[in-house]
Amino acid sequence: MTMLSLDDVSVSYGPLTAVRNVSLDIGRGEIVFLAGPNGAGKSTLMRAIAGVLAPSQGKITVAGKSTAGMRSEAVVRLGFTLVPEGREIFGSLSVAENLSIGAYLRRDRAGIEEDMDFVLSELPALKPRLRDAAGLLSGGQQQMLAIGRALMTRAPMIAIDEPSLGLAPKLIDQVYDILLALREKRDLTLLIAEQSFMRAVEVDARLVMLRSGHVVRAGRARDLAAERSLEGSFFGFEGAAA
Numbered sequence: 119m120t121m122l123s124l125d126d127v128s129v130s131y132g133p134l135t136a137v138r139n140v141s142l143d144i145g146r147g148e149i150v151f152l153a154g155p156n157g158a159g160k161s162t163l164m165r166a167i168a169g170v171l172a173p174s175q176g177k178i179t180v181a182g183k184s185t186a187g188m189r190s191e192a193v194v195r196l197g198f199t200l201v202p203e204g205r206e207i208f209g210s211l212s213v214a215e216n217l218s219i220g221a222y223l224r225r226d227r228a229g230i231e232e233d234m235d236f237v238l239s240e241l242p243a244l245k246p247r248l249r250d251a252a253g254l255l256s257g258g259q260q261q262m263l264a265i266g267r268a269l270m271t272r273a274p275m276i277a278i279d280e281p282s283l284g285l286a287p288k289l290i291d292q293v294y295d296i297l298l299a300l301r302e303k304r305d306l307t308l309l310i311a312e313q314s315f316m317r318a319v320e321v322d323a324r325l326v327m328l329r330s331g332h333v334v335r336a337g338r339a340r341d342l343a344a345e346r347s348l349e350g351s352f353f354g355f356e357g358a359a360a
C-alpha cells in the first residue's frame with residue numbers, strides 16, 4: 119500500500135521556487151531518506167506534505183487521498199505527521215503537556231493512555247521528566263520528546279526533519295536506534311531529512327537526493343553510494359554527521 123505519493127510537486131515562496139517537479143512514492147513500512155545540503159528544499163517539501171505550505175504545482179496523496187486544500191490537522195488525520203526542523207517543543211509547557219499536544223485531535227481516551235504508556239516505555243528518558251518544563255531538557259531529550267509527540271498522534275507515517283541537528287554523535291545513534299525500533303513495533307513509515315546521506319547507507323534505506331529543489335539521485339542508498347560518479351553529486355557538499 120502506498121502511504122505517500124508525490125506527483126510532479128513544486129513549492130514556491132513568492133517568486134522563489136524551492137522545490138521543483140518532485141515525484142516520489144513511499145510504501146507502508148518503508149524508510150526513506152531525503153538528503154541534500156542546506157537550502158536543497160528538504161524542509162519545504164516536508165512542510166508541503168504536512169499541509170503547512172500549499173504546493174504551487176502537482177499532487178500529494180497520503181494513504182490514497184489527495185491533500186489538496188487541506189490544513190495540517192487534516193493531513194495528520196490521514197496519517198502523516200511531521201517532526202519539524204528544530205523540534206518546535208513548547209519550552210514553557212511540561213513534558214507531559216507537550217506529549218498530550220500530539221493527541222489533541224484524538225477522542226479515544228483509552229487509546230491515548232495506552233500510547234502514553236507506550237511512548238514512556240520506548241523513550242524512558244522522558245519518564246522522570248514528565249512534570250519538568252520541556253525547555254529544561256537536553257537537546258537529545260527534546261528530540262525524543264518531539265518523536266514522542268509525533269507517536270501520540272497515532273499517524274502511521276512520520277516525517278522527521280534533521281533529527282540529528284545539534285546532537286552529539288552518540289545521541290544521534292541513540293535517536294536512530296529508537297526510530298528503527300519504533301518502526302518495527304508500530305509498522306511506521308518514515309521519511310527522514312538529513313544533510314548527509316551516510317545514515318541512509320548505514321541503515322540500508324532508500325535515498326532521495328535533493329539539490330536546489332530537484333531530485334538529483336534516487337534509489338537504494340547502498341547502490342547509490344557504490345557508484346563512483348556519486349562522489350561528485352554527493353560529496354560535493356559538507357554533510358552534517360548524520
Ligand SMILES: Nc1ncnc2c1ncn2[C@@H]1O[C@H](COP(=O)(O)OP(=O)(O)O)[C@@H](O)[C@H]1O
Binds near residue numbers: 156158
Ligand atoms: N519561509 C521562507 N521564505 C522564503 N524562502 C524560504 C523560506 N524557507 C526556505 N526558503 C528558501 O527555500 C529554499 C529551500 O529551503 P529549505 O526547504 O529550508 O531547504 P533545506 O531544508 O533543504 O535546508 C532555500 O533557498 C531557502 O532560502
Ligand SMILES: [Mg+2]
Binds near residue numbers: 160161162203279
Ligand atoms: Mg531544512
